Amino acid sequence: MDLEVIAGRIRAEFHEMPGLRLTPAQARRLWGLEVEMCRAVIDRLVASEFLRWTPAGAVTRTES
Secondary structure, three states: OOHHHHHHHHHHHHHHOOOOEEOHHHHHHHHOOOHHHHHHHHHHHHHOOOEEEOOOOOEEEOOO
8 A cells, every 4th residue: 555645544534533542553453554554654644743642652633
């Protein structure tokens, strides 16, 4: 799968569901991704400041 396509799909889901918070394990199950791909997508979205890590170890959309 193309990382940019997956990242776009995940951005859309976070836009559609404000307040969504997912642990990496929950994200893998929801999006049907392998561990490495899920981590790569999360890392990319965190680096772009679209997502942020919570103190509890989940990702959520960065508030602007």
